[in-house]
Every structure is written in structure tokens, then in C-alpha cells.
Amino acid sequence: MKYANVIVDISLDKLDRTFQYRVPAELEDALGVGMQVLVPFGNGSRRLTAYVVELTDVCEWEPERVKDIIGIAEKGIRLEGQLIALASWMRRMYGSTMNQALKTVLPVRRAVQEKVKKSIVLAVPREEAAGSLKIFEKKNQKARMRLMEALLNAEPDGNGLDYSGALKELGITAQTIKPLAEMGLVRVEADTIFRNPVKPSEVQAHPVILYPRQQAVVDGILSRAAAGDKRPSLIHGVTGSGKTEIYMELIAAVLEAGKQAIVLIPEIALTFQTVLRFYKRFGDQVSIMHSRLSAGERYDQFERARKGEVRVMIGPRSALFTPFDRLGIIVIDEEHEGSYKSETVPRYHARETAIERARMSGAFVVLGSATPSVDSYEKARIGDYQLYELPVRVPGRKLPETEIVDLREELRMGNRSIFSARLEELIRDRLSKKQQVMLFINRRGYAGFVSCRACGHVIKCPHCDVSLSLHRGGRMVCHYCGYQRPAEKKCPSCGSSYIGAFRAGTQQVTELVQKEFPGVRVLRMDFDTTKQKGGHEQILEAFSRGEADVLVGTQMIVKGHDFPGVTLVGILAADLSLYAGDFHASERTFQLLTQAAGRAGRGDESGIAVIQTYSPDHYSVKAAAAQDYKSFFEQEMAYRRLMNYPPAAHLLALYMMSGQEAALEEGAELIRSLTFEAVRRLQKHEGKGADIQVIGPAEAGLAKLKDVYRKVLYLKCGDLSVLLAWKESMEAEFGREERLRALNIQFDMDPVNPF
Ligand code: ADP
Ligand code: ZN
Ligand code: ZN
Numbered sequence: 136m137k138y139a140n141v142i143v144d145i146s147l148d149k150l151d152r153t154f155q156y157r158v159p160a161e162l163e164d165a166l167g168v169g170m171q172v173l174v175p176f177g178n179g180s181r182r183l184t185a186y187v188v189e190l191t192d193v194c195e196w197e198p199e200r201v202k203d204i205i206g207i208a209e210k211g212i213r214l215e216g217q218l219i220a221l222a223s224w225m226r227r228m229y230g231s232t233m234n235q236a237l238k239t240v241l242p243v244r245r246a247v248q249e250k251v252k253k254s255i256v257l258a259v260p261r262e263e264a265a266g267s268l269k270i271f272e273k274k275n276q277k278a279r280m281r282l283m284e285a286l287l288n289a290e291p292d293g294n295g296l297d298y299s300g301a302l303k304e305l306g307i308t309a310q311t312i313k314p315l316a317e318m319g320l321v322r323v324e325a326d327t328i329f330r331n332p333v334k335p336s337e338v339q340a341h342p343v344i345l346y347p348r349q350q351a352v353v354d355g356i357l358s359r360a361a362a363g364d365k366r367p368s369l370i371h372g373v374t375g376s377g378k379t380e381i382y383m384e385l386i387a388a389v390l391e392a393g394k395q396a397i398v399l400i401p402e403i404a405l406t407f408q409t410v411l412r413f414y415k416r417f418g419d420q421v422s423i424m425h426s427r428l429s430a431g432e433r434y435d436q437f438e439r440a441r442k443g444e445v446r447v448m449i450g451p452r453s454a455l456f457t458p459f460d461r462l463g464i465i466v467i468d469e470e471h472e473g474s475y476k477s478e479t480v481p482r483y484h485a486r487e488t489a490i491e492r493a494r495m496s497g498a499f500v501v502l503g504s505a506t507p508s509v510d511s512y513e514k515a516r517i518g519d520y521q522l523y524e525l526p527v528r529v530p531g532r533k534l535p536e537t538e539i540v541d542l543r544e545e546l547r548m549g550n551r552s553i554f555s556a557r558l559e560e561l562i563r564d565r566l567s568k569k570q571q572v573m574l575f576i577n578r579r580g581y582a583g584f585v586s587c588r589a590c591g592h593v594i595k596c597p598h599c600d601v602s603l604s605l606h607r608g609g610r611m612v613c614h615y616c617g618y619q620r621p622a623e624k625k626c627p628s629c630g631s632s633y634i635g636a637f638r639a640g641t642q643q644v645t646e647l648v649q650k651e652f653p654g655v656r657v658l659r660m661d662f663d664t665t666k667q668k669g670g671h672e673q674i675l676e677a678f679s680r681g682e683a684d685v686l687v688g689t690q691m692i693v694k695g696h697d698f699p700g701v702t703l704v705g706i707l708a709a710d711l712s713l714y715a716g717d718f719h720a721s722e723r724t725f726q727l728l729t730q731a732a733g734r735a736g737r738g739d740e741s742g743i744a745v746i747q748t749y750s751p752d753h754y755s756v757k758a759a760a761a762q763d764y765k766s767f768f769e770q771e772m773a774y775r776r777l778m779n780y781p782p783a784a785h786l787l788a789l790y791m792m793s794g795q796e797a798a799l800e801e802g803a804e805l806i807r808s809l810t811f812e813a814v815r816r817l818q819k820h821e822g823k824g825a826d827i828q829v830i831g832p833a834e835a836g837l838a839k840l841k842d843v844y845r846k847v848l849y850l851k852c853g854d855l856s857v858l859l860a861w862k863e864s865m866e867a868e869f870g871r872e873e874r875l876r877a878l879n880i881q882f883d884m885d886p887v888n889p890f
Contacts, residue, residue: 394463
């Protein structure tokens with residue numbers, strides 16, 4: 136017997152409720168998730184159309200009370216149905232309730248009416264506006280004069296005047312504005328965030344002519360798409376090799392064919408210059424979403440897309456769910472970025488989800504990066520993705536020189552400062568030449584690893600080959616398996632007492648720079664200084680205007696703006712991300728170092744990047760310094776294969792959280808034994824998963840966050856279907872098991888960010 140769970144309306148409140156119907160035998164073969172069906176609803180059995188969100192063998196009600204589906208309302212799957220099918224896939228793949236998945240995927244209607252911010256802008260060129268002002272002066276029309284003056288005085292490229300503010304300050308009314316709007320002099324615009332920041336006159340008349348190697352990539356991808364090759368394309372091209380121009384050319388071809396495009400970028404605030412290039416090329420067809428949009432604003436953006444008012448949507452991972460009904464292409468720029476993995480349930484990866492959506496809608500997927508994720512590059516190597524390589528920058532742009540500085544040597548020579556002699560010398564040199572310097576702290580996750588400053592030795596877990604983290608009370612803990620031991624007083628490798636937790640912050644470095652180089656102007660960019668809206672942009676712009684000599688920052692500074700004045704990049708301690716205590720640490724370090732180094736020397740002057748480290752022989756550091764992706768990839772893959780980490784196998788994490796420590800302890804133990812039972816069943820009955828490994832439960836990287844205790848259990852297995860089967864069986868247990876009620880339980884398939 137088959138059952139279908141349906142939703143009757145796709146709006147906020149109704150999503151919380153699915154209804155179950157029986158699937159009549161004659162419909163069993165024809166019915167699929169995402170289809171619209173006719174159902175008898177409520178007491179009077181009113182006929183309603185509903186969407187099938189799930190097909191199941193499990194009857195969740197008393198069987199005699201479950202009604203039959205009347206029939207299929209519409210053959211084929213419409214857009215909403217497609218998104219529902221995508222949600223269903225995400226639920227199965229990443230673990231969540233169907234409602235959580237639906238809310239992620241469907242544009243949720245606003246629950247409360249939000250206040251719309253309006254502004255008044257000039258609708259004519261400034262000269263014409265000045266002419267009108269003269270006429271108003273002649274006619275002595277005071278209110279009109281005040282408004283036109285204020286508009287002419289407002290920032291020329293700005294967003295005009297705030298509507299309600301202008302009424303108050305200028306002492307005018309809506310009656311002043313209305314006739315001027317009718318004359319076409321001014322315009323009242325809603326929600327400034329959606330406004331195209333590029334004026335029509337700035338839209339490119341002629342796009343650039345691609346270099347032959349760029350054109351070859353475009354031709355290759357388009358001809359494969361035309362031939363029905365569904366495999367995603369991966370463009371591995373160094374920064375400045377012209378990837379963005381390639382994306383735009385592909386999108387132009389897609390628009391030409393009457394279709395639509397989605398472009399995912401990691402963070403609008405950091406890549407605004409790139410976004411502007413899309414506006415310049417495609418004008419008003421483009422719209423952006425950013426992570427700070429409210430649910431209502433996001434809904435509005437999606438509505439514009441649905442109505443066909445925009446055809447190119449640019450945004451972070453959630454832009455993936457733009458309701459385009461003729462989707463032609465999904466581009467994912469900087470595809471290696473951790474921000475493509477959702478950190479809320481369902482913890483989906485935008486790359487895999489994009490590939491699934493593209494498969495459903497017949498679109499093609501293009502991934503691009505200067506430092507592809509190991510996952511994607513491996514997929515390309517085995518032929519799941521088609522690889523395109525652009526190993527050189529476009530003419531006129533040189534890659535920077537790089538130098539590695541061994542911090543152990545510095546200590547030996549008595550230098551205990553955070554700046555090596557070489558870096559200090561170069562900073563002085565650049566400052567004297569009035570050139571700019573970027574100092575980069577690649578802190579990531581919980582940089583509490585324990586290392587020896589004399590020999591560089593890092594204390595690692597004997598089972599997991601990741602570094603141990605120093606926890607309170609002097610314990611060193613492995614964040615995968617829970618192994619722990621007391622902190623060392625002396626280096627087990629060289630006996631030195633210079634051993635301890637490695638910590639450094641942007642604030643500390645900023646103060647040191649000011650002390651070492653008196654009078655230097657320093658800007659700091661990190662989570663704290665960019666909290667307010669536009670914070671990123673302000674700091675980056677100030678630096679690019681030359682208002683500071685040195686920019687100190689975290690990974691935020693490696694993206695976005697071009698800084699032609701920067702001729703020196705100092706990476707203070709590559710080790711900070713190298714020993715972050717998770718298996719992605721080397722990969723992340725390679726990416727950060729390569730990108731940071733790439734910031735040096737974008738202008739005419741060639742640049743130098745100095746990488747300071749206690750591990751000068753580590754392959755991530757060496758390969759980044761040599762800008763040699765392949766050598767990094769090969770060594771990293773060897774490690775992943777040896778340890779069975781993704782992409783060599785799959786890793787499914789189960790996170791457990793609770794405000795009560797004892798309940799968490801007990802729950803974790805129960806989950807562990809349930810897991811072993813489930814694994815035994817799978818191995819016995821299905822003969823699968825012989826290679827399965829259960830790891831933990833262990834304390835999470837953040838063992839306690841906002842008074843919530845956190846633990847993790849991992850399952851490793853080469854066969855994805857085994858992990859999914861374990862997840863399903865655990866999900867069923869969680870519904871039944873009283874003792875787990877006090878726990879918040881979440882799954883994370885192939886996690887990429889530390890928990
Ligand atoms: P990437 O995205 O790989 O970093 P971009 O597309 O941003 O590279 O290109 C780097 C720079 O070179 C940009 O300023 C871009 O405008 C310019 N550029 C790229 N391709 C061409 C081309 N075919 N003709 C002229 N300029 C180009
Ligand atoms: Zn040592
Ligand atoms: Zn371990």
C-alpha cells in the first residue's frame with residue numbers, strides 16, 4: 136500500500152502541515168513527487184488541488200480515516216512541483232523534516248506587512264533638473280524649489296532622498312511630489328536594495344572580446360550543453376584569468392535562447408565589484424539577493440523572478456531557489472567556499488543541490504575557482520565533471536612572487552616578535568615608498584591547537600591525524616573521536632618548553648603594527664569591525680582610496696576589491712588554519728594562502744607575498760607558495776584516501792545539542808548503541824557497509840555554545856546509500872525514543888565547516 140503526503144497550499148502557515156492520502160493502485164506508477172493532484176479535503180470533502188511532497192509506505196493515521204487521491208490534476212511537473220521535488224531530495228540527502236526542506240526551497244510569503252522604504256530620485260539628467268529649478272524660481276514655487284535643490288545637492292550617484300525624511304525636512308507634501316513625478320522630473324522608488332546601482336548610460340555597449348583560450352572554454356561548454364552532455368563544468372583558472380568574462384558570455388548565450396540564469400557568489404558584500412560587472416553587462420535584467428534580506432524582501436525578489444521581470448539572479452546559496460521556470464544555467468563562482476554549505480537544517484551543499492536542480496530543469500552547471508575544492512577536482516579527475524584549465528592571467532597581469540619564512544629560525548635567532556626580520560624589512564621598504572601592505576591572519580575555526588615554537592611540532596590525535604585542541608582545564612581533545620590527554624609542558628619532539636596554544640587576533644596585530652611602525656595608518660577588518668551594514672565596503676573602499684597604509688584582516692580581505700597599491704602581502708602564521716583540528720584544514724590553508732598571495736601586485740608594480748610559518752615543509756604551504764594546485768591536490772588526495780575522508784569516502788555527522796549536560800551524555804550513549812545496532816542490521820540484512828566506521832561520540836569543536844552542550848558522532852563509509860539508510864533508521868528512532876526528547880539532533884552530510 137502506498138501513501139502520499141501532500142500540501143494544499145504553498146504559503147507560510149500551510150507548509151507546517153502535510154496531509155496524507157492513499158494512492159489508488161491505478162495511479163501508483165504515474166504519480167511522482169512534485170505533481171499536482173486532486174484530493175477530497177475536510178469534512179465536506181471539498182475538491183482541492185495539492186502538491187505531492189512525499190511518497191511513502193508508512194501510514195501515519197488510522198488507515199480507515201485516510202482518503203484516496205482522486206486523480207492527477209496536471210501531467211508533468213510545474214515549477215513549484217520541481218522545487219518541491221528538490222526539497223524532497225534535500226530532505227533525503229541531508230536530513231531534515233519535509234517542512235524544513237520546503238521552507239528552504241519555496242519563497243515564503245511574508246507573514247506581516249513590512250514597511251517599504253521609499254525614496255525620491257531625479258528622473259532626468261542634472262542639467263535638465265537645474266533648468267527646471269530655474270523655472271520654479273521664476274514662478275516662485277517655493278516647495279518645488281526646495282525639493283529640486285535638495286535633489287541636486289544629494290549625492291549624484293546615491294539613492295536620492297529618503298521619502299519620509301524629505302517630507303519632514305523640506306516641509307513639502309505628497310502633493311508637491313505628485314505633479315513633478317507626472318512631469319517626469321522625479322521618480323518615487325521603493326526599496327532601495329533592489330535598485331540597479333548602474334545607470335543605463337554605464338551599461339556596456341560592447342562586451343570585451345574574449346581571448347582565444349577563454350573563447351575555447353565558452354565554445355566547449357556550449358557545445359557540450361547542446362549535445363546533451365549533462366555533466367557540470369569545472370573551470371580551474373587562476374585569479375585574473377578571465378573566468379568572470381566567461382560566465383558572462385555563457386549567460387549571454389543562455390539569455391539569447393530565452394532562458395534564465397542563476398549566479399551564486401560567496402558573499403555580496405565582499406564581491407560587489409564583480410556584481411557591478413554583471414549589471415554593466417546585462418542592465419535591468421539582473422537582480423541581486425544578499426544574505427541580509429528579510430524573508431519578505433526575499434519573497435519580493437523571487438516574485439520579480441517568477442513574473443519574468445529579471446532573468447539573471449545573483450546571490451548567495453539561497454539564490455539557488457529562484458523560481459525561474461526556464462532556467463538555463465547555474466554558475467557557482469569560488470565554488471570551493473565553505474559558505475556554500477548551509478549551517479542550518481537542512482545542511483545542504485549548494486553545489487550538489489544546484490546539480491540536482493539543473494538535472495530536473497534541463498539547465499547546465501558551471502563551477503569556477505582558482506583553487507577548486509578537492510571534492511570537485513576529484514570529480515573532474517574521475518570524469519563526473521568536465522574540467523577546463525586556465526593556468527595564466529590575462530595579458531598584462533603578473534602573478535606575485537612568494538617567499539616562505541621559517542618562524543622556528545626566527546626564534547632561534549632570538550626574534551620573538553610576530554614579524555620576521557624579512558617581513559619587517561619589506562614592510563619598512565613599502566611604507567617608505569608609499570605603497571600599501573596587507574597583513575593577513577588566516578584564523579579559522581578554533582585556533583587552539585598546541586604547537587612547539589622551537590621545532591614546529593604539532594600535537595595530533597593518534598587515531599584521526601588532525602591536531603588536538605586545547606580545552607579549558609588543560610586538556611587536549613580530538614574533535615572527531617574524543618581522544619584526550621593532559622596538555623604537554625615540554626615538546627615531545629625536541630624537549631623545548633616553548634610549547635603552547637597558538638593564538639593571535641587582528642586587534643593584537645593592529646596594535647603591534649602601530650607600535651613597531653609609529654605613525655603608520657592601519658585599518659582593521661574582521662568580524663567585529665564589519666558587523667554593521669556596509670561595513671565591509673566602507674573599510675575596503677577607504678583602503679583602496681589610500682586612506683591607510685596597512686590593512687590587517689582575516690580571510691575577509693582576500694576577496695573582492697582590487698588594490699593596485701598593494702605590493703606586499705604578509706601572511707602572519709600559515710599554521711593558524713593549518714591545524715584547525717578538522718580534515719579540511721590543509722585544503723582551507725592552501726586556498727587561503729593562494730588567494731591571499733594573489734592580492735599582491737595587481738597594478739603595474741609586481742608584488743611579493745611572504746608566508747610566515749612553523750611548518751615550511753608542509754605541502755599546503757609549499758604548494759601555495761609555488762602556486763601549484765596539482766601538487767597540492769595529489770598530496771591532499773593521498774591523505775584523504777589513507778584516512779578515508781571525503782571525497783575518498785562519505786562522512787555523515789550527527790550533531791547532538793542540549794542545554795542539560797547529563798541528558799546529552801545519556802543521549803549520546805544511546806545514539807551510539809542505536810547506531811551500532813543499525814549498522815549491524817544493515818551489514819547483516821543488506822550485506823552492505825563492510826567498510827563502515829563509527830567514530831565518537833566526541834565533544835564538538837565548540838563543546839559549549841551559548842549554554843548549549845554539543846557532541847558529534849561520525850559515520851564513515853564508501854557507500855553513500857549505507858549512510859543514508861543509517862540516517863533514515865535513526866530518524867525513525869528519534870521519533871520514538873523518549874530519552875532523546877531533550878536533544879536537538881541534526882545531520883550533516885560530508886561536513887565542510889567545523890562544528
Ligand atoms: P577572474 O574572474 O578569473 O578573476 P576576470 O574575468 O575578473 O578574471 O578578469 C580579470 C581582469 O581582466 C578583469 O579586469 C577583466 O575585465 C579583464 N579581462 C578578462 N578577459 C578580458 C578580455 N577578453 N579582454 C579584455 N579584458 C579582459
Ligand atoms: Zn619542539
Ligand atoms: Zn581522534
